[in-house]
Amino acid sequence: MKLNNHSINRVLIVGGTHGNELTGVYLVKLFQQHPELIHRATFESLTLLANPQAIKAGRRYIDKDLNRSFLEENLEDGTLVNYEDLLAKNINHIYGQNGKYPVDFIVDLHSTTSNMGVTVLLDDDQKFNLQLAAYLSSLHPEIKIYSSGSSGRGKHGLRSRAKFAIGIEVGAIPQGVVNADLFLKTQTIVYATLDYLELYNQNKLPTFSQSFTLYKYLEKIDYPRNEHGEITAMIHPHIQYKDYQALNPSDPMFLTFDGQTITYAGESPAYPIFLNEAAYYEQSTAMCLTQKHQMTI
């Protein structure tokens, strides 16, 4: 079951793309201390703590979101000199396709304050990434697969620098906190991914189900806000922590600070994720709505 003629020669495992998402930071530090954990025979495994200043400061970013800084035209714009703009250019010069050590695959480690369990993030519908998602899903049926493809997000992200990539998004975890259970689960999925790439290179992939559930980005929903841009409502208690559960027409969605319920005005069920993600208050996003698809590759 060889998927194409290209082997995976170099893999980059990234933590700290957001400096206050500590799961990836400490997992990458562990891999740096124990490189044998990520060593595989058929490819080179590299690690990167992507935003060192943000990690040190315990913040998502210093000047702007690093994971929104990789648009091709931004990387070529010499006038962009914010910390993260410079960092993105540097990462691209090292690991990008025209860089010093171009990488074939990136695993990018994130955490969220939303109750998204272990989610594999896909930025596009490349068959290679979908096949990997199917494999991970067959091994670990409890994980969720989310495609942000139609949001356009993929082009801005660090993962755009490799030929193929996945993100691993785990939660609910507060910013600035390591949760042992989700640390171990992330570690398991990283190893399963590396094993997959190894088997792929060796042309030894086992048979696995080509069918899985895919949550596709539909739209983002902002909080209700007043004329000063301040939020006037919270995620309704009825849906808090209920990422990936159906939100039906007329279901409670927000609760205003003075006690009024705002319901979902959509005409068909949607599946909200990133419900109450801390970093998205400033990005006009109370949740992302997705559609649930049964995929067969």
Place this chain on the structure above:
Amino acid sequence: MKLNNHSINRVLIVGGTHGNELTGVYLVKLFQQHPELIHRATFESLTLLANPQAIKAGRRYIDKDLNRSFLEENLEDGTLVNYEDLLAKNINHIYGQNGKYPVDFIVDLHSTTSNMGVTVLLDDDQKFNLQLAAYLSSLHPEIKIYSSGSSGRGKHGLRSRAKFAIGIEVGAIPQGVVNADLFLKTQTIVYATLDYLELYNQNKLPTFSQSFTLYKYLEKIDYPRNEHGEITAMIHPHIQYKDYQALNPSDPMFLTFDGQTITYAGESPAYPIFLNEAAYYEQSTAMCLTQKHQMTI
């Protein structure tokens, strides 16, 4: 049942002592828009968003923790000119006992990433505060009462500026997030506190149980760290989210990043709280151990 001869004349409700603890921030904003909610006949209710710059930045503090900036000698030290040092002096000049509008009682609203439910924080063993705690506990048996008295923390805190005070600490909530359920529960305890002060002033306090469970500060426990001061372990999954539950000798306490379990070496049970509080990683605190006491006033 008059406890002393002094009435409560002025009450200050404080949110945003830590700028990324949004429960208090949005509750105080609500009270500022709807002062009728906190109006009571026998005293004046004031509100304060304590650290405006930190709230704007979405961070705990700008230069230093405001809630560690109220030590008497610091307030008198003209050379201390960090943002929070100046803020503390300003708050003291307005609301302190020699200030423009001295307050008799402070309710200080906090949130934590630890699973502490609704906790009433006491900084000392003044009978007035203990009586209030007993009242709140009799009305809402699910809340926890914690005394930080023996830690010395009270002297540094904003609440030290009033004659009497409580903190309300709710969790688990990530920094930078409002959780509707805990917002509503905090609101309920604020109203119950104001009602108590009103009944006290009117000498109309009902009979209530003078007995409650008090968790008293014992010691803080740091994370295991390497020679560079970096943490080498996480809160063990066995005790994560188990604030206020007995930690017995030899119980798992930490899990190192490379998979080793570290057990509790104490000789008698303790009750950990502030388990995995994000803000305490930099304060050398993985948890605070408490002792559980049955109090009868």
